[in-house]
Amino acid sequence: MTEPLLSVRDLRVQFPTRRGVLTAVDGVSFDIHPGEILGVVGESGAGKSQTGAAIIGLLEPPGRIAGGRIILEGQRIDGLTQEQLRKVRGRKIGAVFQDPLTSLNPLYTVGRQLTETIRTHLDMSERAARARALELLQEVGIPGAADRLDAYPHQFSGGMRQRVVIALALCANPRLIIADEPTTALDVSIQAQITSLLKRLCREHDTAVMLITHDMGVIAETADRVAVLYGGRLAEVGPVDDVVNRPLHPYTEGLMACIPTTHDRPPRLAQIEGSMPSLTAMPDGCAFHPRCPHAHDRCVAERPPLFDHAPSSAACWLWSSEGTRTLERTRA
Amino acid sequence: MRGLSGAMPPPIGSAHRPRRWDLPAGTAMIAFIVRRLIQSVLVMLTVALVGFALFNYVGDPVNNLVGQDTSMEDRAQLREDLGLNDPFPVQFARFVVNAAQADFGISYRHGRPVEDLLIERAPATLELSLAAGLFALLVGVPMGIYTALNRRGWLSKAFLTISLIGVSLPTFLIGILLILIFAVWLGWLPSFGRGTTVQIGWWSTGFLTWDGLKALILPSITLGLFQMTLIMRLVRAEMLEVLRTDYIKFARARGLSARAVNFGHALKNTLVPVITITGLQLGSVIAFAIITETVFQWPGMGLLFIQAIEFVDIPVMAAYLVLVAFLFVLINLIVDILYVVVDPRLRVGGGGGAGGGH
């Protein structure tokens, strides 16, 4: 297998608060390979955004990386200074946020925001940067891009603004884009367009994407592999086909039961009985045990590590070497 | 004025973030300016009414003009001549027309046209206000930025503490303290007056002599201190708010330098509301100059007004009132227009308008 573009190992993100230390991301590990789209799913508060923010070094204080490693192209990028991280952000890792209406500075033209970003990372004259800005706008499908270069963000619709945001993320041709719910704030009719745009561009540029979303439908259509987060922990990670059709983890099974078969708007996650525990009241052992139909004594007492069952892995005792499902599988 | 304000003008004078998002562009902008003009005229008429009321109902204008021994017939004649027997609307209209031509009658005390007195005194007040405004801006804005960017630094805390003192001490006390320290104890700066001034046409300036500049320092600090702390707190609050926005996070995520993010993106967005408030503060600086001018015996319009009160010199009082209100209204108007210049969302004929669809 090729060297991964990004390796996250045992990532731990904590928020020291007055009521004690909250662990928002707790021992999460995954790889993203070059050009691959990794979908990250999980309920609200599962730690998806914090994982993304930790990777690009934009955790909001007092949030901090309390453990683990983040390795980009063989180099550790956790623990870099802000100035060093700046050369990673935008240059190696681009970002797309949820709300295109607030992602752009209202006081500058989109052309200016593009050229500024281009010139921050690439050694280009203003004129060359402007030519590149125009190319990017054309690439993301802004009609009449040449005339729109000097328009202000408020003169674009939401969908068009998200295209501009994507163009901004692509300015320096990064190897990875972290897209945190890039379509959640958009009209349903536009969501699919933006997702397929993202998919197409990344294929063309060989850019990998970490696609954070609530929407299993988007994942099923777009991602190559999927990571499922639950309560700040990784529940399961594997190729999209396996995770969707042959899930290992009982939580993933529950999630997949919610995917509609039609292409109507897929429902949000969490159709499973009960709700995800809050960070302040994380149960001992497996975080999912209060809701799990297969919970047994060990689940309550001990936290399951990630068990490898190629091509997927799951953090569930059913899949330990003596777990019931492992045994079933070997028998079959 | 409430009914008139409608949805259009930014809420002037409130330290709150103006609702600039609601403002429509294009032709509505012209309607906005027209409406603001009408509003301004109404404000001025209201103030004129107060000035006029002063004239006619505080004391007897005839009594103020004539000696003790004037006969009843002469007084009645004078009354008739002055138009004081005319119906109220006629008298008020006359007052307004005269005021619009900067004619406020004769000062009871000085026996000279009020407008001449004001013109003579205006440069002193305007120069003092300008110096105070500049001091407030040039010190307040950087301090606001600094305290926002270094929120936990000890220097920020020191600035905030000092600013709290600046806000809570009354102006006259600050003036007296400054005089005590820098004029009496240290003897570095003069304690009163404008120093040497130079006459340029009808304008007398203290900016051109060393002496005049030295005389400006203490009064302008006294006058500007309150505004400075206000601007500092405003810049700080706005900047902190802007730094939390998505577009700042996104600017960081694009790898822009801290300088580009803080000064290119955050500061510019901070300045939009700051311009409004600061502009309006300039109006109040001119009005508040009364106290500072009194403490420093600064020969400006404020001092003229205080002296006019002592002598019940009604024409001077009325004129000062109308003039200060006029400056306020004028500055308001300019600020509103500046606002449109800075914020592209408010510019007339905003290009693509609804945007290119999906």
Ligand SMILES: Nc1ncnc2c1ncn2[C@@H]1O[C@H](COP(=O)(O)OP(=O)(O)OP(=O)(O)O)[C@@H](O)[C@H]1O
């Ligand atoms: N500033 C903060 N202080 C304390 N806890 C925080 C802070 N920011 C986030 N958290 C916690 O981190 C956890 C993970 O948040 P995160 O934003 O990663 O969730 P998410 O999976 O992205 O959810 P959503 O789908 O709602 O965006 C949440 O439970 C939240 O309470």
Ligand code: SF4
């Ligand atoms: S470890 Fe136990 S409780 Fe957790 S998911 Fe597996 S079976 Fe359920």
Ligand SMILES: [Mg+2]
């Ligand atoms: Mg999130």
